[in-house]
Amino acid sequence: MSTVLVVGASRGIGHEFARQYAADGARVIATHRKPEDAERLRAVGARPLALDVLDAAALADFGARLAADRIDVAILAAGVYGPRTTGLEPPAPTDFDAVMHTNVRAPMLLIPVLAPRLVAARGKLAVLSSRMGATGTMGHATGWLYRASKAALNNVLKSASLELGPQGVICMAFHPGWVRTDMGGASADIDVTESVARMRYVIAAANDSHNGKFLNYNGEQLSW
Ligand SMILES: NC(=O)c1ccc[n+]([C@@H]2O[C@H](COP(=O)([O-])OP(=O)(O)OC[C@H]3O[C@@H](n4cnc5c(N)ncnc54)[C@H](OP(=O)(O)O)[C@@H]3O)[C@@H](O)[C@H]2O)c1
Incomplete structure (x- = not known):
């Protein structure tokens, strides 16, 4: 049986x-912040584990709480958009x-x-x-902190891909699409299930050639 870790599994993607x-x-080991989300995760068959990724000490201690020597798939999903700016608002x-x-320190600690x-x-x-983090294709400054x-x-x-790829780990960054979640909003393009x-x-399906790649949700390679 494969072991999957999802960080930021209370809702959305x-x-x-x-x-x-x-x-x-x-x-599935699935992390959440609010106690009430644990039951919803149990209901879908996952093992809930409390984690606030803003808590640096909890991230440092996370390994000891994981109770898994091997992880086949780790998904780092926790994220926030921040202020909905349109220009160069400080x-x-x-x-x-x-x-x-x-969005940045937590993955660097995890x-x-x-x-x-x-x-x-x-x-x-x-x-x-x-995709909002892609510099080469950027067309406007909306949400510049998130970008x-x-x-x-x-x-x-x-x-991570340069360090872990030679040790057999395939590291990928995904654009999940514009997805109908709390963050994406009701008028987003695609359903979270899809x-x-x-x-x-x-x-x-990923192999060594996917290591260090930025991928659209459908597998298409994106430029940085
Ligand atoms: N939806 C889109 O269209 C879209 C597009 C591009 C990229 N993304 C990225 O995809 C990821 C998931 O997005 P989403 O649409 O599912 O967002 P969402 O519906 O707003 O859900 C965000 C998730 O992140 C968790 N989270 C936020 N801060 C956290 C913290 N300090 N500690 C632990 N968990 C925390 C939330 O937990 P709580 O319930 O505890 O707040 C929630 O589970 C994000 O990284 C986002 O940037 C989304």
Whole structure:
């Protein structure tokens, strides 16, 4: 049985990853913040584990709480958008810290903790990035704090791929599509079920050539 870790599984894309992997028979460890979300995760067959990714001490201690020597698939889904800016509005320091700590610092603290378990399984690491983090194709400045955080996350993923790829781990950054969730909103392009099903297919089929790549949810390679 494969072991899947989903960080940020209380709702949205992370929750759907936990639901689909558990329905397929995987052993799913799914993190949440609020106590009331634990029951919803149990109901879909996942094992809930409390984790606030803003808590650096909890991230450092996370390995000890994981109770898994091997992780076949790790999905880092927890993320926040921050202020819905349209131009060059200066971010409030609290917004800057919340977005950067959630979207960038947390993966930088978590990936080293997960690395030995991913190496043991020759597993796969997927971070949920966004096309909004792509610098080369950027057309406007909307949500520039979120964009900056996802560009930084892409860079973090690339570093991880260079370190972990030679040890057999396939590291990928995904744009999940514009998905109907609390973050994506009701008028987004695609349903969360479809986004996750497509990404799971890409993850399952991924080989060494996918290591260090930025991928659309349908497997198409995106430019940084
Ligand atoms: N939806 C889209 O169209 C879209 C597009 C591109 C990229 N993405 C990315 O995909 C990922 C998932 O997005 P989504 O649409 O599912 O967002 P969402 O519906 O807003 O859900 C966000 C998830 O992140 C968790 N989270 C936020 N801060 C956290 C913290 N400090 N500690 C632990 N968990 C935390 C939330 O937990 P709580 O319930 O506890 O708040 C929730 O489970 C994000 O990284 C997002 O940037 C989404």
